[in-house]
Amino acid sequence: MVRPKSPLRLDWVDPTVCSLDYRLKIIGRLPFFKHLPADAISKINDRFHDHEVSTDERIYFEGDEAEYLYLVAMGKVKLVRNTDSRREVLLDILRGGEYFGTLTVFGRSIHTETAIAQTDCCILQISSESFETVLTEYPDVTRKVLEAVSQRLTESQEIVKQLSAYTVEQRIASALLRLAGKLGEARGQGVLIQLPFSRQDLAAMTGSTTETVSRVMSRFGEAGMVKSGRKWVTIMDMPRLEKLAEKGAVN
Amino acid sequence: MVRPKSPLRLDWVDPTVCSLDYRLKIIGRLPFFKHLPADAISKINDRFHDHEVSTDERIYFEGDEAEYLYLVAMGKVKLVRNTDSRREVLLDILRGGEYFGTLTVFGRSIHTETAIAQTDCCILQISSESFETVLTEYPDVTRKVLEAVSQRLTESQEIVKQLSAYTVEQRIASALLRLAGKLGEARGQGVLIQLPFSRQDLAAMTGSTTETVSRVMSRFGEAGMVKSGRKWVTIMDMPRLEKLAEKGAVN
DNA sequence: CGACTTTTTGAGTCTAGTCAAAACATGTGG
DNA sequence: CCACATGTTTTGACTAGACTCAAAAAGTCG
Numbered sequence: 001m002v003r004p005k006s007p008l009r010l011d012w013v014d015p016t017v018c019s020l021d022y023r024l025k026i027i028g029r030l031p032f033f034k035h036l037p038a039d040a041i042s043k044i045n046d047r048f049h050d051h052e053v054s055t056d057e058r059i060y061f062e063g064d065e066a067e068y069l070y071l072v073a074m075g076k077v078k079l080v081r082n083t084d085s086r087r088e089v090l091l092d093i094l095r096g097g098e099y100f101g102t103l104t105v106f107g108r109s110i111h112t113e114t115a116i117a118q119t120d121c122c123i124l125q126i127s128s129e130s131f132e133t134v135l136t137e138y139p140d141v142t143r144k145v146l147e148a149v150s151q152r153l154t155e156s157q158e159i160v161k162q163l164s165a166y167t168v169e170q171r172i173a174s175a176l177l178r179l180a181g182k183l184g185e186a187r188g189q190g191v192l193i194q195l196p197f198s199r200q201d202l203a204a205m206t207g208s209t210t211e212t213v214s215r216v217m218s219r220f221g222e223a224g225m226v227k228s229g230r231k232w233v234t235i236m237d238m239p240r241l242e243k244l245a246e247k248g249a250v251n
Numbered sequence: 252m253v254r255p256k257s258p259l260r261l262d263w264v265d266p267t268v269c270s271l272d273y274r275l276k277i278i279g280r281l282p283f284f285k286h287l288p289a290d291a292i293s294k295i296n297d298r299f300h301d302h303e304v305s306t307d308e309r310i311y312f313e314g315d316e317a318e319y320l321y322l323v324a325m326g327k328v329k330l331v332r333n334t335d336s337r338r339e340v341l342l343d344i345l346r347g348g349e350y351f352g353t354l355t356v357f358g359r360s361i362h363t364e365t366a367i368a369q370t371d372c373c374i375l376q377i378s379s380e381s382f383e384t385v386l387t388e389y390p391d392v393t394r395k396v397l398e399a400v401s402q403r404l405t406e407s408q409e410i411v412k413q414l415s416a417y418t419v420e421q422r423i424a425s426a427l428l429r430l431a432g433k434l435g436e437a438r439g440q441g442v443l444i445q446l447p448f449s450r451q452d453l454a455a456m457t458g459s460t461t462e463t464v465s466r467v468m469s470r471f472g473e474a475g476m477v478k479s480g481r482k483w484v485t486i487m488d489m490p491r492l493e494k495l496a497e498k499g500a501v502n
Numbered sequence: 503c504g505a506c507t508t509t510t511t512g513a514g515t516c517t518a519g520t521c522a523a524a525a526c527a528t529g530t531g532g
Numbered sequence: 533c534c535a536c537a538t539g540t541t542t543t544g545a546c547t548a549g550a551c552t553c554a555a556a557a558a559g560t561c562g
Contacts, residue, residue: 006266006560083416084497091408098331104403112405132302135394142393143447149400150354154363156407157342163414165334165460170548199509207415212508212550230508230559257527284504449522450541463518463544481540 007187008196008232018050018122019071019095026073026124032144040138047130052122059115059123060137066102066109068125076183076195077122079113090204091156092116093195095183103149104128118195123149163207166245172204172216173245176226180235190234198231258438258449259483260416264476269301269324269373271468277324277375280348282393291389298381310366310374317360326372327434327446330364331455339457342407344369344446346434352376369446376414414458417496421459423467424496427477431486441478441485450481 027033027048028041036044048075053059059070063091070077072094074219079091079100091113096098102111108118116124135142162171176193184191199210199217206213217233220226225244235241259324278284278299279292287295303326304310310321313333319336321328323345330342330351340366354360357502377385411421427444435442450468457464467485471477475486476495486492 076497081412083412089412089414089415103397111410136390138388139390139393142390142397146354146393146397146400149322149397151458153400153404153407156404157363160407160414161332161334161340161411163411164340164455193298198507199374204415209551211511211552212510214508215550218510449539461541462517462520462543465540466518469542 006229006232007234008194018052019046023048023050023073025122026071026097030071030099032141033054033146035140036138044134047134048124048126050124052120053117055117057117059117060101060111062111062114062236064111066104066111066128066239068101068127069099069103069131070101070115071099071124071126072096073122073124077119077123078116078118078122078201080116081113088204089207090201092152093179093183093197099148103145118197168206168208168212169216169219169226170245172188172202172213173220173241175202175205176233176235177238177241177245179233180238184235187234190236191238192234193232196231197233205240221243257480257483258443259445267303269303269375271296272307274299274301274324274375277322277348281322282399283392286391286395287389296384297376297482298385301373301375301377303371304368305371306368307478308368310368311362313365317361317362317379319378321348321352321366322350322375322377324375327368327369328360328372328374329369329452331367332364339394339455340458341452343403344430344434344448350399354382354396361377369406369448383389418469419457419459419463419501420461420470421499422495423453423464424471424492426453426456427484427486428489428492428496430484431489435486441487443485444483447482448456448484484490 024041027045028036028038033041033044040215048071059077060066074096077094077098078101081089081091081092083089087168100115102109135145161173165176177197179193179197180191183194185194186192199213202208202217203210203213217226217228220241221228223240225235225241227234227236273290274296275289278296279287279289280462284292284295284398299322310328311317325347328345328349328351330345332340332342334340351366353360386396386446416444417425430446430448431442434445436445437443450464453468454461454464468477468479471492472479474491476489476492478485
């Protein structure tokens with residue numbers, strides 16, 4: 001059978017994307033800034049610096065001192081934690097408009113995860129001190145940030161639950177659904193996950209191994225629930241995947 | 252062999268513990284209020300209501316609307332998530348002075364976990380609206396809350412990592428260490444975990460089963476690392492447990 | 503077209519889960 | 533204070549899901 005070639009279309013980092021206009025747009029869309037007037041956004045923007053990173057480059061390492069708060073302007077970033085063994089655990093994948101880094105309000109602290117560019121990216125960063133100043137100037141922002149962090153806590157706890165109680169098959173199904181919800185794009189019959197990610201990554205997200213992920217994906221493929229290839233996946237039958245993620249076996 | 256009888260000494264909920272004095276002490280010690288002057292604490296205290304709950308009683312359920320923020324004044328509270336199957340996942344155990352409930356700043360939201368009294372407790376609660384008012388009146392508090400939540404996110408991610416990459420043995424070892432760090436009390440040679448918790452609870456914390464936990468605990472017991480009985484555990488050899496939690500096998 | 507990476511497949515093993523039953527601890531009421 | 537009822541923990545035998553190691557197959561890129 002002729003597999004379709006990779007249908008991914010990556011957003012290339014074009015030098016213009018970190019233009020002033022684009023920066024203002026990204027910053028102004030952040031959940032914790034979007035309620036602010038344009039002039040405030042503009043002033044906040046001045047506190048950010050941008051830089052480009054290419055695929056697989058590390059933005060910071062677990063254990064580094066947390067001196068900045070980061071913002072994905074363009075591209076995708078993954079957050080991983082390393083274990084003593086060579087296995088890595090993938091905590092989250094972020095797209096344009098999401099923040100990352102450690103929220104160091106007062107005092108110093110340390111990054112608890114490593115941030116890796118999953119694609120070529122444009123990253124905005126603001127120093128902890130500047131961010132504190134912004135929080136002081138715009139008290140509402142602090143609340144919004146609080147909401148955003150609370151949200152992530154809830155998501156993380158959901159993952160704890162899944163890892164505790166679900167089979168690998170269920171975990172893979174829900175990881176795919178989560179990614180599709182976040183990064184999915186309609187493509188013909190199915191939903192393409194707009195992100196180059198390998199079996200390796202999927203294994204790191206679900207606490208499994210590449211081999212097992214491969215086997216499960218093959219099963220999903222045979223059952224017509226997904227189509228996949230080297231570093232891409234399209235979900236063909238969401239409802240069935242959802243059922244499987246919740247109930248276990250497909251009946 | 253004659254096992255020591257349960258060495259747990261529970262703090263009984265004495266009607267006096269929720270006295271004004273005690274309430275002020277608990278509220279004033281909260282990480283996000285402790286920098287405030289006494290009169291502010293006193294005013295904040297007026298917004299809290301207290302009530303007692305007995306062991307195993309539910310304080311709220313997963314899915315309930317989040318209308319209050321809660322505070323453990325006395326006793327221990329566990330947070331669990333239910334899965335479709337009868338298995339429950341234990342997310343955290345809280346002691347006096349810790350907060351729980353969903354931080355609903357603006358808008359309504361829903362509890363994502365169930366809160367159960369692990370011992371008889373005295374609980375303080377404040378309505379979301381009141382809490383918002385407090386946040387508005389004392390902007391510093393919002394930042395402190397933000398730090399507290401960030402901290403929990405980090406802890407939750409640590410658990411994700413453990414569940415993803417460690418064996419049951421390692422997870423049990425680190426769950427014990429975590430509990431000891433939080434609720435431990437020196438007792439002769441060892442550290443007693445001051446909390447009545449069953450193999451069931453430990454299984455729910457580590458994504459395992461009572462039988463497996465029992466087997467692992469027996470092994471730990473034979474190796475002289477812990478002593479345990481019905482609903483109690485004393486850690487006898489921290490360093491060895493720590494080594495096991497990190498590296499795997501004990502050499 | 504190669505060289506390289508990623509994915510798939512296979513065989514063997516082991517950790518941890520399931521089911522079932524016995525042993526033990528705890529609190530109660532006689 | 534003992535015997536019983538109840539809930540908890542332990543033990544045993546069996547099973548299965550998922551991991552490991554190893555090697556082949558398929559994509560991708562220069």
